[in-house]
Amino acid sequence: MNLQVADMVLRITTVLYFISMTGYVLFLFNQKSIYQKTAFRLILTAIGFHFVSIMIYTIATSHVPIQNLSQSLSAAAFAIGCMFLFFQYKFDLKILGVFASILLCGIMLVVLLIPDAPVEKNAVLKGFWFYSHIILVFTGDAALGLACGTGILYLLQEKGIKTKSPGFFFKRLPSLDFLDNVGYTCLTTGFVLLTIGLVTGFIYAKTIWGRFWSWDPKEVFSVGTWLVYAALLHLRLYSGWRGRKSAIMTIIGFFIIIFTFLGVNILLGGHHQAFTK
Amino acid sequence: MSKIILIGINHKTAPVELREKLSFSDEETIAALEFLKQDEDIKESLIFSTCNRTEVLYIPETGEQVDKIIAFISQHKKVDISEFKSSLYIHKEDDAIRHLFRVASSLDSMVVGEPQILGQIKQTYRTAVENNASGVLLNRLMHKSFSIAKKVRKETGIGDNAVSISYAAIELANKIFSDLSQKSVMLLGAGEMAELAVEHLISNKVKDIVVANRTFKNAVDLAQKFNGQAVKFEEREDALKDVDIIISSTGATDYVLTETQVKQAMKKRHHHTLFFIDIAVPRDIDPKINTISNAYVYDIDDLKNIVESNIEQRGKETVKAERFIEEAVLKFRKWMESLAIVPTIKALNDKMSAIVEIECKKTLSNPNHFSQEDIEAIKRMTRAIATRTIHDPILFLRNTGDHRDDSLYLNVTRQLFNLDIPEEE
Numbered sequence: 001m002n003l004q005v006a007d008m009v010l011r012i013t014t015v016l017y018f019i020s021m022t023g024y025v026l027f028l029f030n031q032k033s034i035y036q037k038t039a040f041r042l043i044l045t046a047i048g049f050h051f052v053s054i055m056i057y058t059i060a061t062s063h064v065p066i067q068n069l070s071q072s073l074s075a076a077a078f079a080i081g082c083m084f085l086f087f088q089y090k091f092d093l094k095i096l097g098v099f100a101s102i103l104l105c106g107i108m109l110v111v112l113l114i115p116d117a118p119v120e121k122n123a124v125l126k127g128f129w130f131y132s133h134i135i136l137v138f139t140g141d142a143a144l145g146l147a148c149g150t151g152i153l154y155l156l157q158e159k160g161i162k163t164k165s166p167g168f169f170f171k172r173l174p175s176l177d178f179l180d181n182v183g184y185t186c187l188t189t190g191f192v193l194l195t196i197g198l199v200t201g202f203i204y205a206k207t208i209w210g211r212f213w214s215w216d217p218k219e220v221f222s223v224g225t226w227l228v229y230a231a232l233l234h235l236r237l238y239s240g241w242r243g244r245k246s247a248i249m250t251i252i253g254f255f256i257i258i259f260t261f262l263g264v265n266i267l268l269g270g271h272h273q274a275f276t277k
Numbered sequence: 278m279s280k281i282i283l284i285g286i287n288h289k290t291a292p293v294e295l296r297e298k299l300s301f302s303d304e305e306t307i308a309a310l311e312f313l314k315q316d317e318d319i320k321e322s323l324i325f326s327t328c329n330r331t332e333v334l335y336i337p338e339t340g341e342q343v344d345k346i347i348a349f350i351s352q353h354k355k356v357d358i359s360e361f362k363s364s365l366y367i368h369k370e371d372d373a374i375r376h377l378f379r380v381a382s383s384l385d386s387m388v389v390g391e392p393q394i395l396g397q398i399k400q401t402y403r404t405a406v407e408n409n410a411s412g413v414l415l416n417r418l419m420h421k422s423f424s425i426a427k428k429v430r431k432e433t434g435i436g437d438n439a440v441s442i443s444y445a446a447i448e449l450a451n452k453i454f455s456d457l458s459q460k461s462v463m464l465l466g467a468g469e470m471a472e473l474a475v476e477h478l479i480s481n482k483v484k485d486i487v488v489a490n491r492t493f494k495n496a497v498d499l500a501q502k503f504n505g506q507a508v509k510f511e512e513r514e515d516a517l518k519d520v521d522i523i524i525s526s527t528g529a530t531d532y533v534l535t536e537t538q539v540k541q542a543m544k545k546r547h548h549h550t551l552f553f554i555d556i557a558v559p560r561d562i563d564p565k566i567n568t569i570s571n572a573y574v575y576d577i578d579d580l581k582n583i584v585e586s587n588i589e590q591r592g593k594e595t596v597k598a599e600r601f602i603e604e605a606v607l608k609f610r611k612w613m614e615s616l617a618i619v620p621t622i623k624a625l626n627d628k629m630s631a632i633v634e635i636e637c638k639k640t641l642s643n644p645n646h647f648s649q650e651d652i653e654a655i656k657r658m659t660r661a662i663a664t665r666t667i668h669d670p671i672l673f674l675r676n677t678g679d680h681r682d683d684s685l686y687l688n689v690t691r692q693l694f695n696l697d698i699p700e701e702e
Contacts (some may be wrong), residue, residue: 161449173452175454176454177455246569
């Protein structure tokens with residue numbers, strides 16, 4: 001019964017995400033602040049509903065809904081929503097909402113379309129280290145996703161300026177400096193969260209399987225992803241990889257994350273596989 | 278009914294020499310307004326004078342008084358009428374209102390969409406009010422012109438696009454750097470062009486200004502003028518390490534900065550963005566520098582292209598602005614018409630009858646209390662009270678006397694009784 005309620009709230013959430021996206025797209029085209037404000041309120045409400053849906057599910061089944069692919073994606077969307085709210089509050093980069101809302105709608109559409117695989121109760125998926133690992137990795141990935149978004153905005157603005165044809169985006173996007181700055185903050189925030197998330201994951205593995213590292217494909221790829229971002233930050237700080245190069249790298253980095261998140265489980269299996277059935 | 282008339286010259290009808298001759302300084306404007314105020318044929322007046330236009334907006338007591346105003350301009354500016362008569366435009370009624378709205382909205386400016394004009398109009402209005410030269414009609418008209426100008430600015434893209442080279446350059450700088458006040462500028466060449474460019478940047482408050490010039494003395498002079506710092510021309514490559522915007526305008530025939538030099542400098546500055554504005558012909562900055570990551574080069578032609586496309590864009594927005602103005606003219610016309618005696622008396626009567634009806638309905642809604650005769654009597658009485666209450670005010674409005682300002686009393690009446698047509702703002 002309660003599961004049906006959770007599912008219905010999730011459907012309402014998705015509808016709200018979609019209306020919010022419409023508002024943001026309208027804002028992109030005619031720049032009236034009323035559209036942006038309404039869209040922002042809608043996305044705020046949607047994220048609230050999303051949270052309620054997750055809570056209802058958690059209370060009803062006494063475990064968090066990340067047990068299959070659809071639930072994991074929904075949780076990822078929720079994490080992206082929360083990180084978006086955080087960065088929107090911090091930087092007031094209104095146009096980022098266009099990217100965030102489109103991304104959220106895309107994910108939620110998949111969530112509703114793919115079949116909800118039956119969930120087996122798994123006693124291992126509990127405890128402080130497990131929840132820390134989940135929360136940190138999801139929010140970290142979400143922040144890196146937003147870094148990718150600002151990277152895309154940066155490249156759009158940069159292209160217009162470099163080719164001397166300031167077009168559609170010139171007026172609508174802020175300065176390159178600012179976008180680079182926001183991207184950098186998203187990047188460092190995401191990187192720190194991901195780092196701690198990986199560490200808590202190792203500790204969790206130790207408590208369950210008795211060892212920190214078991215050459216699970218997901219572990220290997222996660223560390224690989226982490227190394228890519230570590231390299232990017234290093235290049236930025238010591239070799240001046242800022243601006244365009246940094247933007248391209250954050251976009252590539254996010255594709256690696258998507259692969260680590262979905263591809264590895266689907267193609268390579270391993271002990272994270274259950275989450276994406 | 279009062280007429281609104283506007284007589285003037287502007288940059289479209291008169292060359293600058295003539296505009297200069299007919300321009301009114303602040304003191305002259307005050308003196309002229311004082312003179313017009315004394316004139317019994319002129320009810321309200323206002324003089325608007327900038328470097329691009331001189332206009333007299335007035336409301337005559339009787340007739341149109343066009344010749345009188347032209348003679349007045351000639352007399353005050355000591356210019357023979359024959360010299361400027363052919364350049365004058367004379368707008369009456371709706372045309373005058375429309376013209377004022379277009380001027381305030383910067384549609385009639387030399388650079389359409391430039392933002393200074395509204396401030397100048399406000400100043401003109403303030404002068405007229407302070408000297409009691411304007412009255413009910415012109416005050417309302419001016420206020421409407423401010424609000425239409427704001428609407429045009431807000432709801433059309435007319436002020437959005439930079440339509441001069443230096444504005445286009447600054448707009449670009451603002452889209453590259455987030456905060457110009459933290460950025461330093463280097464000038465290569467200390468000519469007049471460089472000076473002009475910097476003046477614009479200074480109004481945007483940059484952090485530092487460095488001047489490099491072949492003749493060191495000129496660099497020092499210019500640097501002093503802008504509180505900057507002068508360096509030798511040979512030091513320009515070193516200076517790239519610390520500056521963010523380079524404006525070049527030397528007379529050199531070769532490039533004064535090459536791709537190799539900038540590549541070197543980029544390493545030293547950890548690839549922080551550099552923006553080159555090359556206004557020299559032939560060019561000073563190697564265009565290949567634009568291919569370096571985080572370096573942007575705009576030469577004079579690039580800037581001109583941007584300006585041209587912006588001007589085109591502005592033209593489209595003008596159509597929208599003209600529509601807003603047309604609406605505003607109609608609305609103002611409606612208000613003017615309502616300011617006549619007959620419509621005001623009618624509005625007053627309607628308002629009273631409405632009140633009587635509502636109150637009677639309230640009191641008599643319970644028929645059991647009153648007999649039919651009572652009801653009739655009460656209705657008669659309330660109607661009589663209403664009619665008598667407004668009898669004297671109506672009489673007064675019908676005979677406002679010889680030298681009194683009709684529109685003033687009509688306006689007061691409309692405000693006292695709240696008779697104005699509600700406006701959707």
